[in-house]
Amino acid sequence: MGFFNKIKEGLKKTRDAVIGQIDSMLKSFTKIDDELFEELEELLVMGDVGVPTAEKICEELKKRVKKEGIKNPNEIHRLLEETVSDMLRGGEELDLSTTPSIILVIGVNGVGKTTTIGKLANRLTKQGKKVILAAGDTFRAAAIEQLEIWADRSHCEIIKQNEGSDPAAVIYDAISAAKARHADVIICDTAGRLHNKKHLMDELAKINRIIDRELPDASKEKLLVLDATTGQNAVNQAEQFSLATGITGIVLTKLDGTAKGGVVLAIKEGLGIPVKYIGVGEQIDDLQPFDAEDFARALFAQN
DSSP: OOHHHHHHHHTHHHIIIIIHHHHHHHHTOSSOOHHHHHHHHHHHHHTTOOHHHHHHHHHHHHHHHHHHTOOOTTHHHHHHHHHHHHHHOSOOSOOOOSSSEEEEEEOOTTSSHHHHHHHHHHHHHHTTOOEEEEOOOOSSTTHHHHHHHHHHHTTOEEEOOOTTOOHHHHHHHHHHHHHHHTOSEEEEEOOOOOTTOHHHHHHHHHHHHHHHHHOTTSOEEEEEEEEGGGTHHHHHHHHHHHHHHOOSEEEEEOGGGOSOTTHHHHHHHHHOOOEEEEEOSSSTTOEEEOOHHHHHHHHTOOO
16 A cells, blocks of 8 residues: 555545545535534534634635635535645654764653654664664563563664663663664654653653753654544644753654544644654554645545
């Protein structure tokens, strides 16, 4: 299955549940008026776009309808796709411009964090990069073993210590190894932090201090992994983590299992955090780089 078709298939539940209703609603109108936009806004909110973002989309559509002199309600579908694409564009690329670069991966337990790290390592290795994994989730039972399996699958090295070790010490060891072995990228796992657990956030701050001290000029990405099926709760997590540690990008997993794909818009537009990757399946190559135009085209595709 091709790149675009994977995203299209992954967004099928969202498209069927939300976009299908929007198309049906548009067909029921013979003219473009305030009532049409009110119903559209309501459907967007139901699709987990969020109230402020839904309002902004409708305001932008009103401007474009007026500017382009559009009279046919069915034209709204095209305008909606173009508007969503414009809103999502910007900041999607990972910054891996230094050797080494470092990626810190954050997220609560159960969102697919370890799997995401494995799939990302696999992608970067296939691009010819030398990747080192740092097993910084030393609290959760079996987290280190799971990461070892992914390191083996993606043919990259893993730096680890015993369960219960200081995570910052593991990151320090991984940085030292990367410098000595001329690795291109270090991907650091972290404990499945709940944003209301102060000591875990303090641990994250300690890891950040180690990275800033040991690699002051390196490209640094802080990726938050979120489960798309949780909808607006994912937005809340992003907001809390962003306040606590500063996030450079989002990896949104399990898009293929939810009708809440609109949450991508709520995160990007509401919080200003770009989505860098989306997960649209269980296979090792089902982590796809986020492309705003492809995402909008797949979301609004008419089967």
